[in-house]
Amino acid sequence: MDQKCAIVTGAARGIGLATSELLLERGWRVAMLDRDGDELRKATQGRGNVLALVRDVSIPADVTAMAAETLGWAGRIDALVNNAGVAEFGPIEGADYEIWRRVMATNLDGPFLCTQACTEALKATKGAVVNIASISGLRASTLRVAYGTSKAGIIHLTKQHAAELGEYGIRCNCVCPGPVRTKLAMAVHSQEIINAYHDAIPLNRYGSEQEIAEVIAFLISEKASYVTGQVIAADGGFESTGVGLPALRS
Numbered sequence: 001m002d003q004k005c006a007i008v009t010g011a012a013r014g015i016g017l018a019t020s021e022l023l024l025e026r027g028w029r030v031a032m033l034d035r036d037g038d039e040l041r042k043a044t045q046g047r048g049n050v051l052a053l054v055r056d057v058s059i060p061a062d063v064t065a066m067a068a069e070t071l072g073w074a075g076r077i078d079a080l081v082n083n084a085g086v087a088e089f090g091p092i093e094g095a096d097y098e099i100w101r102r103v104m105a106t107n108l109d110g111p112f113l114c115t116q117a118c119t120e121a122l123k124a125t126k127g128a129v130v131n132i133a134s135i136s137g138l139r140a141s142t143l144r145v146a147y148g149t150s151k152a153g154i155i156h157l158t159k160q161h162a163a164e165l166g167e168y169g170i171r172c173n174c175v176c177p178g179p180v181r182t183k184l185a186m187a188v189h190s191q192e193i194i195n196a197y198h199d200a201i202p203l204n205r206y207g208s209e210q211e212i213a214e215v216i217a218f219l220i221s222e223k224a225s226y227v228t229g230q231v232i233a234a235d236g237g238f239e240s241t242g243v244g245l246p247a248l249r250s
């Protein structure tokens with residue numbers, strides 16, 4: 001019961017899986033949640049210190065069960081990583097209400113519900129929340145009216161939570177990844193988009209799942225004990241840069 005416990009949502013693959021693996025390496029117990037049962041079984045099979053939760057973060061009853069099952073298993077919740085996300089890109093005129101709701105349900109309702117469900121347990125441990133937004137929540141771009149708006153929403157949700165839950169010693173921070181070659185990104189990044197990202201990123205490359213996981217692990221660790229309400233872009237410099245990089249390179 002002394003071992004710290006984190007919940008990571010969207011943990012079956014991509015950034016969530018890399019984060020779970022890094023936390024396990026660092027001695028955490030990890031409740032790995034994903035709605036994709038097959039992928040989650042593959043990701044958790046044979047691992048110790050892991051609880052597999054086949055749940056959907058957009059369904060309130062699933063989220064209540066997530067908190068209860070994690071407490072039943074570990075007796076405590078020290079960190080919550082709200083990572084589960086979906087991306088649907090397309091022109092604004094074609095973004096109908098179903099698309100809008102699908103994206104908001106996972107990307108914004110999900111973190112709200114999960115943090116709400118874990119707040120009592122996080123009070124007991126003076127725990128930490130890390131929300132995963134995106135550079136699309138920091139800067140508007142084409143084709144992502146729902147995705148970008150959901151990610152801007154989670155950035156502000158982080159600050160709301162930090163403002164009110166600081167009272168209980170709970171820290172809430174947000175990580176905005178730049179592009180990472182996961183299944184989510186590769187489904188919506190054409191070769192043209194990949195080239196454009198390389199042009200617009202000072203480090204001139206995509207990031208890796210592990211590079212994002214390191215920032216998340218730092219923010220939930222004791223090393224970040226006086227950091228709350230912050231939004232950190234792990235994006236190779238994308239957000240801080242204006243025009244001119246391609247010209248400079250050539």
Ligand SMILES: NC(=O)c1ccc[n+]([C@@H]2O[C@H](COP(=O)([O-])OP(=O)(O)OC[C@H]3O[C@@H](n4cnc5c(N)ncnc54)[C@H](O)[C@@H]3O)[C@@H](O)[C@H]2O)c1
Nearest residue numbers: 010014015035056057084085106134177179180182184185
């Ligand atoms: N990959 C990128 O380039 C990138 C960039 C910026 C932000 N992000 C964000 O990082 C997070 C992780 O993305 P990724 O690239 O690893 O994606 P991914 O698609 O590889 O993994 C996401 C996981 O979340 C799960 N999931 C989706 N909706 C869920 C729900 N409602 N309930 C439970 N599980 C659900 C999926 O089954 C999947 O296993 C997302 O929030 C995404 O928006 C990714």
